[in-house]
Every structure is written in structure tokens, then in C-alpha cells.
Amino acid sequence: MEIAFFIITALLTIGAAVAMVLSHNAVHSALWLVLNFFGVAVLYLLLNAPFLAMVQITVYAGAIMVLFLFVIMLLGSEQGQEEVNGLPWQTPVALVMGLLLVVMAGYALFFPGTPVPTTQTPNEIGAPDILARKLFSTYLLPFEITSVLLLVALIGAVVLTMKSREGDRV
Amino acid sequence: MLSNYAFIGIFAIAAITFPLLPLILSRFIRPRRPTPIKLSTYECGLEAMGDIWVQFKVQYYLYALAFVVFDIETIYLYPWAVAYGQLGLFALIEMAIFLLILVAGLVYAWRKGALEWI
């Protein structure tokens, strides 16, 4: 039952990812990516990480994709142009190398030299309070640095987009 | 484990089926006799001019940016609030520093005029 659910979700996620790469309209790409993020969120639920699943939906599907869609609208006039690939040999080479990567990873995963220990029955490690206790003790410094990173990102983005203030405000 | 979330799944399926089913059904049931008047965009009023790709102002991007930063803030605030009773005063100070640094970013964007409506 659970494995069937996993396979359906995995196929949905992979299909959305492929459609994201293939679609020619940037808005469609963004919407396929949202579907992909939802699939990953369901997989987080399967992996006993319910809080992370909600974070995935609020931050990725909610905030980051909104940013993407805004920029697609901002650069709107560029749409409709046909993509011209300057390096035609790049696509087949990329496909072959990607296939090689998957085959290698599959081989390394399913024919291991040392046996992987079987998964124990998991505890409720994904609950927010357990996360918080770890986050505010062991990972305190990374947490504080995170805020500095966000500050830098905000300032950087404001400086980059407000640059042409004196002249025309695009 | 999964059965805990079965309700959300059933709810999602119902929510998707509910609008889709009438659309699909009506596609098969309805008669199809198009005329130019029926195919016009509006029954009365002007035809839409130009492309649907209108350019947005860059200000919108900055709003979205501020939203993303504070969305990230909530994902740290939430577990902190849940476990607040077990964490004590130290965590309160830590979170205050975190919030102050982020508010500094907001104040910067504000002073720079990024949040002005034009």
C-alpha cells in the first residue's frame, strides 16, 4: 500500500520535472515546478517529516514560485521568442551523461559493497518541538548566520533592482 | 502513519474533482454550434487590445521579496514558538537577535524607498 503510494507520487514528481524542462512557456514551467514541489512535500510526509512538508509548501510552492512568476511577468515582453540553441550537440550529450549518472547511482545503491542497515521503526523526529530543541542548541550559530544571509540577500536585491532610480523607474 | 493524512488527501481529491467534473461533463453534453458572435470575447464591450504579456513594475518584485524574507522567518518562528516552554530565556534572546537583523533589512528597504507605491 505504502509502496504503491510512493511509486505514484514518485512518477508524478518525475513527470512534473520532465514537463518543467520541456515546456516552452516559462509560466508553464513554473506551474509544473509547483506540482513537483507538491509531490516532494507528499514524499516528506511519507518520510515522517510533516513539518518539513508544510515548510516545503509555504516556502517553495508559496513564496519562491511567486517570486519566479513575478519575474516572468516583469520580463514579459521577452516571451514568445523561439529559443535558439547555439550548441546543438549539447542536448544529446547531456541526455547520455544524465542517463549514465542515474545508472551509476542505481548500481551504487542496489549493489552495495557493505550492506545498508535496515531502517528502524522511526520516532516522531519530524515534530516541530524536536526540531526546535536541536535547532536552538546544536545549530544555534548557523541559525543566526541565516538571518545575516537573508539580510544580505534583501539588501543585495534592493540595490540591484533600485539601481536606475534617478532616471526612469522601470 | 500515512492514514493520519488520508483526510487531507481525500479532501484534496474532492476539491480537485468538484470543479473538474462539471467542466468535463459539460464538454460531452453541450451542443456545439459556434457562430462568430458566440465566439467573441465579450458579449458587449470593447475587444481586448494587445498582448496578455503586460510588463509589471519592478516594485512588485520588491514586495514579493520582502514577503519571501518574512516567510522564511515564520518557518523558524513556528518551531520556536511550539517548543518555547522547553527552551527558556536564552532562546528568547536568540530569536530577538534574529528578528532584529531581519527588521534591519526591512528598515533598509523602507528607507531606500523600495516599498513606496508608485
Add this chain to the structure above:
Amino acid sequence: MVPTEYYVLLSTVLFTIGVIGVLTRRSALVVFMSVELMLNSANLALVAFSRQWNHVDGQILTFFVITVAAAEVAVGLALLVGIFRTRRTTNVDEVNTMRG
């Protein structure tokens, strides 16, 4: 119980799709989205390992990855807007000089 190997294989497949997207697409926006896909697949592997070893560390690392991804998208898209203003294109092949 789905074995961890399956999740890691799925994560590899998603990562590879992201790599192929970065290599084959020319629109900088779609390249960016492919990078997001790659970050996401790494997150999936982290959470799977976190369950495998019954440690919460993997999930906390995922938090930081999500935060860094958000910061990266914010600055990256702002750069993209800047490039578009001066060059009127977001095709990664045409953006090949350092001068604005």
C-alpha cells in the same frame, strides 16, 4: 515502509533532470528553475537519510538549504532583472560579456 534506496534513486533522477535542464535550456529563468529542482532533490535525499539514521540533523540541514535557496533566488532573479534591463534578453548564450 519504503526503503531509503528508493528515495535516493528518485532524488538522483530528479537531480539528473535538473542537470539536463541546466545544460539544454537557454532561458535563464528555466535554468534557474532547474537549479531549484536540483536543490530540492538534494533535500529529498537528506530527509531520507535523516529517517534512515533516526537523526533530526538531516531535516535541520534541509531547513538551511531552503533558506539559502530563497536567498539565492532573491538575488539571482534581481540580477536577471538587471541583465534584462541592459541587454533586453535573458538567453544565457547571449549574455557573454562582463561589460554592461
